[in-house]
Structure formats: C-alpha cells, structure tokens
Amino acid sequence: GNSVTQMEGPVTLSEEAFLTINCTYTATGYPSLFWYVQYPGEGLQLLLKATKADDKGSNKGFEATYRKETTSFHLEKGSVQVSDSAVYFCALYHYNQGGKLIFGQGTELSVKP
Amino acid sequence: SQTIHQWPATLVQPVGSPLSLECTVEGTSNPNLYWYRQAAGRGLQLLFYSVGIGQISSEVPQNLSASRPQDRQFILSSKKLLLSDSGFYLCAWLQQWGGDKAFFGQGTRLTVV
Numbered sequence: 001g002n003s004v005t006q007m008e009g010p011v012t013l014s015e016e017a018f019l020t021i022n023c024t025y026t027a028t029g030y031p032s033l034f035w036y037v038q039y040p041g042e043g044l045q046l047l048l049k050a051t052k053a054d055d056k057g058s059n060k061g062f063e064a065t066y067r068k069e070t071t072s073f074h075l076e077k078g079s080v081q082v083s084d085s086a087v088y089f090c091a092l093y094h095y096n097q098g099g100k101l102i103f104g105q106g107t108e109l110s111v112k113p
Numbered sequence: 114s115q116t117i118h119q120w121p122a123t124l125v126q127p128v129g130s131p132l133s134l135e136c137t138v139e140g141t142s143n144p145n146l147y148w149y150r151q152a153a154g155r156g157l158q159l160l161f162y163s164v165g166i167g168q169i170s171s172e173v174p175q176n177l178s179a180s181r182p183q184d185r186q187f188i189l190s191s192k193k194l195l196l197s198d199s200g201f202y203l204c205a206w207l208q209q210w211g212g213d214k215a216f217f218g219q220g221t222r223l224t225v226v
Contacts, residue, residue, distance in 0.1 A: 006156075034214070034215075036215075043217050043218075043219060043220070044157075044203075044215075044217050045214075046214035046215070049214070089156065089157065091215075093207065093215075098162075098164070098170065099145045099162060099164040099207075100159065100162055100170070100172075101145070101147055101159070101162065101205070101207055101215060102159055103149075103156055103157040103159070104156060105156030106156040106157070
C-alpha cells in the first residue's frame, strides 16, 4: 500500500544553516505530495505541494521537487530562521486509490540563534 | 467560507465508558473526511477515512469505529474506552480531487483514566 517515510528527528540547526528534510514515498502512479508544518501550539497548515512529476513546490523560502525516479519529495531551505522551528510532515494523496491521505511520522526542527 | 468544527476540545473519560467525537464541515459538499491520532513525539496516524455517506475505510484495527451519517458529518466512537485510547484526535477534510490542501479541526485531547 501507499506509505511515506521521513528522516527521523529532531534536527537541530544554527540560524542561517541549510536545511534538508528527506521524504520518500511508496505508491503506484502519480500521487499528489505535500509538506505540512505544525508550529508550537498550533494546528497543521499546508507549507507547499506538488501534483505531478518534476513539479517544484515553494513557499516561505522552502522548496521541494517531486522526483518520480527516486520517489522522493525532499524539503529544503537555504537559510533557516529561529521562526522555522516546528514539526514538518510529508504527506501523500492518491485520488485514484480510494482517497487516502497519509502522513509521514514528522520531523521536528529546532533552530538555534 | 470553508470551516471545520471538531468537539469537544478536551475530554476525560473513565476506562470502559463510551466515546463519541464529532466533526462537521461547512462550505463544501461531498468532501473526503479523515480521523487521525497524533501521539506525542510521533506522527499522524490515519485511523479512518470516508469518501461518501456510509462509506468508511479503517486503517488500523482497534477499539474505535467511525460513521458518516451525513455528507458533512464524521463521528469517531468507541463502546468501551481503553487506557491506550488516550491521545490527540484530529479530524480533516479534503476535496476529492486532492489538488488542494487539507483542512484540519482544532483537535480533541482525550484522556482515559
């Protein structure tokens, strides 16, 4: 069945460091891929999305590219800020396979000044 | 506008008591609906999802059940709660074509004592 695997956290970085959070998926066909973010004490909110192969989603300086050949959707940011400290979830939705929306286990990011 | 209501926000129930958590959606029709459990330090575990009235898919065999009596209503239930049912429960909805973001309720913190 469909699944999403994220790198384990927590990830601790210094301000202005480069961020990569790995996400790989298992699915047939072409699912839609998402990154959600959960800031401390808040609900989940969509960060970015990509709906077909080679699409690049971007928002707030974050980027992720839908790589069909490696079944990956890694999240990157060139220079993180303290305000980026949050839990990041990779997610997959496959319209043609029953409407299931599944999330990775989440990666906690802590950015130190 | 589209909104999602989930209640109650917090609940303390004794072991063996029944449970009913309700989720309703406004501003859309025929959405996909989801129940997740988020454990501390862990990801979002998909419990149930529904693509239409009366259609329920279960992801994890457990002490819980779900029902969708109306298009925009999704209920999570248990006949007899276990201590292990404690957790944070989230309801979400998504348009069936899946191209846009999922909307999440505020969550219910359930403590079984």
